[in-house]
Amino acid sequence: MNSLAHAFSHVITRAARRYLVGPDQRWVFEPPSPDWTPPHIERTSLYLHVPFCRHSCPYCPYTKVRYREPLIEPYTRAALAEIDWWAKTIGPTEITSIYIGGGTPTLALGSVTRVLTHVRERFHLTGDICIETNPADVDDETVRRLHDMGVELVSIGVQSFQTENLAVLGRDYNPLVAEHALALLSESNFASVNADIMFALPRQTATGVTTDLARAMQLGANQLTTYPLFTFPYTSVGEYLRLTDVRMPNLSVRRAHYRAISEWCAEHDYERVSVWGFKRGAVPRYSSVTRDGYIGIGPGAGSHLPDGFVLNTFDLDSWICAMGEGRTAIALRLPFASEMSGWWWLYWRFYDTRIPLDGLDVALGHDAPKARRWLRIVEQAGLAAHTDGYIELTEPGAFWLHLAQNHFALSYVNTLWTKARREPWPQAVAF
Ligand code: SF4
Incomplete structure (x- = not known):
């Protein structure tokens, strides 16, 4: 744009x-005033942001840093401290669901396990746990650890089963890896398995998108989340597209792809559950964004509180430092x-x-x-x-x-x- x-x-x-x-x-x-503290909350959801990725996908707008093993321990300590900070301010709240996103949470499952244990110690967890996974990290050991943590809903960022689309997106796995990972998750007794599939990619056709949906269905995905190439100007995707001589698709391409997705899902018994999401059968709905209230743990994590919206500092070092000093990591607040x-x-x-x-x-x-x-x-x-x-x-x-x-x-x-x-x-x- x-x-x-x-x-x-x-x-x-x-x-x-x-x-x-x-x-x-x-x-x-604005930065929260020194005398502001979050109100007591009886029930809320919790979001955990795990900001590590093996490499940076050029279209990605999320807060992340390149994965390095020495970062994991300081990250984990800071996350535990942030849970303590929230428990002290909002009280022994009931946590009605946990969503673990990133970044790539499956790069730091040991850390995630410790954080979940701490959440259970400080709060009253009653809801389900959802996690995002990356095809390159899913194997039998990953599945075992997810079950041990009590994860019930998983989402896998397939994006596409076509080699040329994965190349355009700069994804670092081949279609066989994504196929194997999705099949393994589907046969591993999770309550719900969602596959992310992208559309309106450069040179992608509507038939190409529905072919990807059909493959995800064959491999057992009972939810499908489709979304177009992000166009956030601050991502490097603009520069990347110039370098690789590809163009963002126009509105008519997006419209044609979206219509093809909707028709394909209706024909294959996937009911629409959100603008971009479809699910099949009586499985619990997997959703990252539609919870009414939540507290956020991690750099760049937001929290939707009864009196407004707050946003943590995006910078990993600043977040770790604030937590180490017992200060809040909230950088900005919008009162509601x-x-x-x-x-x-x-x-x-x-x-x-x-x-x-x-x-x-x-x-x-x-x-x-x-x-x-x-x-x-x-x-x-x-x-x-x-x-x-x-x-x-x-x-x-x-x-x-x-x-x-x-x-x-x-x-x-x-x-x-x-x-x-x-x-x-x-x-x-x-x-
Ligand atoms: S798209 Fe996913 S894997 Fe790629 S940089 Fe963003 S968070 Fe990391």
């Missing part, structure tokens, strides 16, 4: 936000007024593609009539339809929402993350 389109996206997103939550609502991420948390809830229900109508009044309070007016417009445009107690997005609705989220990401997430990646302790980021 060029800078003009980026600026246009920013203006549109800002106008929509001002209309929905009001012009007085400030969106400023009650109106905004209702719209935040609605944003993620749109991501789920299903909006429960009874939940709408509870979450949005006096803003619920405004939300219902918006939903009626969405329905009249053919982007959603009423079902029993829900408003569900149609296939075109899910696609256009995916596009809107891309704009949102560019407008807000990119601005915030760019600053946070450059400065360990940024002063303020205003929108």
